[in-house]
Each structure stands twice: as C-alpha cells, then as structure tokens.
Amino acid sequence: MYDVVDQRRVISFTIAIILFIMAFLGPAAILLPLKTGFITREAEVIGTSGWSLITGGIGFLALAAVFVLFAAMEDKKKKWTISLALFAVGVAGILLTVKDYYYYTPDHFVINGPFTLTSETYEWTDFESVTENLTKEGGTLFVESLEFKMKDGKTYHFERGRMLQGYQPIIGAVTANGGKHIRNGG
Structure with missing residues (x-):
C-alpha cells in the first residue's frame, strides 16, 4: 500500500509541474486559439487584453497548487477544503481568460472585457x-x-x-x- 501512495504523489507532482509550465504557455498557446475558434468567421480582427494572459496563468497555477496539496498534505479535511477553493480560483481564472476578447465584423464591434463574463x-x-x-x-x-x-x-x-x-x-x-x-x- 505504501507504493500506491508514493505513485499517487509522483503522479500528482508530475501533473502539478505540467500545470505550472502551462501557466506560462497555456493562456497564449491553448486558450487564445480555443477562444478564437468559437468567434464568428466574419471577424476581421480578433484580440484580447493583457489581463487574459494573467488570469489564465493564475488559473493554471491554482490548479497546479491543487495537485501539490494532494501530494503533500496529509490532513484530508484541510486538503479538500483548500483544494476546492484553489480549484474554484483555477476554473474562474481560465473562464475569465476564455471570455476576454474583442472583435469586429463589417456590421458591428463586440467586446467582452477583462473580468466580465458578458x-x-x-x-x-x-x-x-x-x-x-x-x-x-x-x-x-x-x-x-x-x-x-x-x-x-x-x-x-x-x-x-x-x-x-x-x-x-x-x-x-x-x-x-x-x-x-x-x-x-x-
């Protein structure tokens, strides 16, 4: 049973390292293309604010912290409480990144600024x-x-x-x- 716990910790730390690296690359390399893929084809220019990269990076860092907690913390109640809070921060950061954009078409201009969902x-x-x-x-x-x-x-x-x-x-x-x-x- 001790080997299973060590394997879980290794896997958790590995995922945390991947998410940590994603905090610096993911918002621009994954989330930006993802969001532009769902914007209308008529868009002439599609852009995002600088905050988009920051909120996405914070989101990935929070998710990385969740996996570090699962690998390092023994107290289950604290681990789950803190992990759920960090998971919520992570999801919110990534959602704010995906929802931060502007574009224009020949007919109109659309903007969804930083820190808004509409x-x-x-x-x-x-x-x-x-x-x-x-x-x-x-x-x-x-x-x-x-x-x-x-x-x-x-x-x-x-x-x-x-x-x-x-x-x-x-x-x-x-x-x-x-x-x-x-x-x-x-």
Whole structure:
C-alpha cells in the first residue's frame, strides 16, 4: 500500500509541474486559439487584453497548487477544503481568460472585457467617437493608443494588441455612420 501512495504523489507532482509550465504557455498557446475558434468567421480582427494572459496563468497555477496539496498534505479535511477553493480560483481564472476578447465584423464591434463574463455588441451607429492618440518617437509618428467612446457612455481604451494593427476599418465605419474621428498628439 505504501507504493500506491508514493505513485499517487509522483503522479500528482508530475501533473502539478505540467500545470505550472502551462501557466506560462497555456493562456497564449491553448486558450487564445480555443477562444478564437468559437468567434464568428466574419471577424476581421480578433484580440484580447493583457489581463487574459494573467488570469489564465493564475488559473493554471491554482490548479497546479491543487495537485501539490494532494501530494503533500496529509490532513484530508484541510486538503479538500483548500483544494476546492484553489480549484474554484483555477476554473474562474481560465473562464475569465476564455471570455476576454474583442472583435469586429463589417456590421458591428463586440467586446467582452477583462473580468466580465458578458459581451457588449455595438453597431457602428452606437459609436460617438474614435480617438487616435499619437506620439512621435525618433521622428516617426505612431499610434500610442486608441479610445472608443460609445453613445451609452462607456469608453474602451486600447494601448496594445491586435486593435492597434487593424483599426482603420473601424474609423471608416464609424465616420460613415455619423461618429467622429479624433487625432490627438503628434
């Protein structure tokens, strides 16, 4: 029976090590492709916030901690209580990663921001303005950030990611539907 306990511990530590490594690779290598696979084919740009990688990493780390507890802790009541709490944190972190995205199609813009489970869908007429915040570095002018101001009062700010690479169709769609295009800086 002692050999079975040692084998279980070895297996638990092995799974914990795999999940620990996944904390650094999994959000970008597994969860990002998984979430983009379920987004509509009409999407022109699909992106996610930086928080997506952090919440997914925390999720995998929490799951790794569950297996470490199963291998190392003897007190069954404490082990199960702490493990269930860590499992809930792990699942929540991974779920928040999968639900953190934005994309646009020719008809609308959809965003499900960090730390939310519900998405907002905006038609191009729902935009009040799109602001390009420009900066000059070494004689080159580039977009430092974007800001989308909606008619419902919400504002979305993008400082990095895919949005800064492919936002020009959004400007065209917003201005064609009565919204403003503002350029700051430079």
